[in-house]
Amino acid sequence: MTSTTHAPPIRDAALRRLGSALKATGYEFTTVTPDTHERVNRRPGNELGRTLPDVLGWSRPFRAGVLPPDFVRLLEDARALRRDGDLWYSLIRVSSCDGELFVHSAFPPETPDAVFFGPDTYRTVDAALTHLAARATAPSRVADIGTGSGAVAVALAKRVPASEVLALDINPTALRYARINAALAGTTNVDVRHSDLLADVPGDFDLIVANPPFMIDPERRAYRDGGGPHGHDLPMAVLDSAVHRLAPAGSLVLFSGTGITEGRDPLLAAAGKRLDGTGLRWTYREVDPDVYSENLEQPAYTHADRIALAVLTATRSRDDR
Structure with missing residues (x-):
């Protein structure tokens, strides 16, 4: 590692x-x-x-x-x-x-290099393991984009010990903690690397998992701010990167949040525009309809009726490429 x-x-x-x-x-x-x-x-x-x-x-x-x-x-x-x-x-x-x-x-995670861990960590681990269990074959190469503490990478590595699991982040503190945590768990197949999304690692992947920041954060805190007017610029950047790096039968599991306004989901709309025409099979489902409601009092969310959590999966055909 x-x-x-x-x-x-x-x-x-x-x-x-x-x-x-x-x-x-x-x-x-x-x-x-x-x-x-x-x-x-x-x-x-x-x-x-x-x-x-x-x-x-x-x-x-x-x-x-x-x-x-x-x-x-x-x-x-x-x-x-x-x-x-x-x-x-x-x-x-x-x-x-x-x-x-x-x-x-530590709480509160206010420093620029803060490594966040919270309920969404547990939810992403659950989403990744649920998807892994449904796969016909075990992935031989896995990427955890924005690994943070390394929780997702470690959970996957425990289930597929013969695979290579890349824990990727641009935050040096996250890389340090992920390395320590992988060692604590005894997961020797976790490879912790610096990478801006997938830009700094070569090759394709059988499974890509990501839980990027997705909040609209005026303070632009790296662990929280998803970027753009809806907070989904970074989740969409993950999607754009992963679409081109999936091996045949490879899949992406993207866990994110979205502000719903009068029934409209901007994350779903943006994802549809990117995925339609790619040939990938994809699904999108809300996993929690109402979270982080305290943020609805902030100016950045005056347009939203609720903040929901969603899991997007995209899978390449086995015969593709």
Whole structure:
């Protein structure tokens, strides 16, 4: 497994040891939406962290002596602690998914290189595994575009250990975390690489999966902003890239969101224009009709009645090309 980003080895080793130590304790944490996260943390009594999930899941500040010394030492070795007066803050979070642990950015993920992990991560893993189970043959070459924490790549690699799974991202922090997380899961067939979509990797793929940013974000945060007036410029760029890189019988699974206005779905309309005439068989379905409703109060979504989540699949004919 390779990567073009090189953090100091001691920091990566410390995070791997931290993940292994957390596994040994039975640590689990299911990451919720930012809105739910804020609501729960505002409850009386939740101001300070008292447990490992409080600190490494809910990103609550904590005082000295709260966490076991070994865990504090590992966080310090990884340079993943920040002090503010008598309070300490973890700069990373650790979430559980598909029986594995994944290091990612602390809450709130405000830095330009933040690595997001949340409910859409779980949904994308589920969509990818559902599609994988329906395939007639196992894919021999897989690409996870915008891998982030590497959760999708790891889940797929576990099911198809004989395949090559490329975990692709342009964010050096994402590449670092994906590399650490793949090692924690023991998935030696995950190859972490820097790539702008598929531009920096050669060849065709039997399966391409992507969960790109899809929100309309005036702040243009990389982990969130999908680009364009509807937030789907990046999802459509993924689609454009993948259409030309599918092997015969190869398929794309694209998980995205869309703002629905008076029954009109701009993501579906844009995808139809690109896919019609390509010869690919494709399907599109809503998997959740109403999510992230707090964003409807923002100026960017005054046109939308709801924000929905959808999964698009596109498959090339076995006899094509």
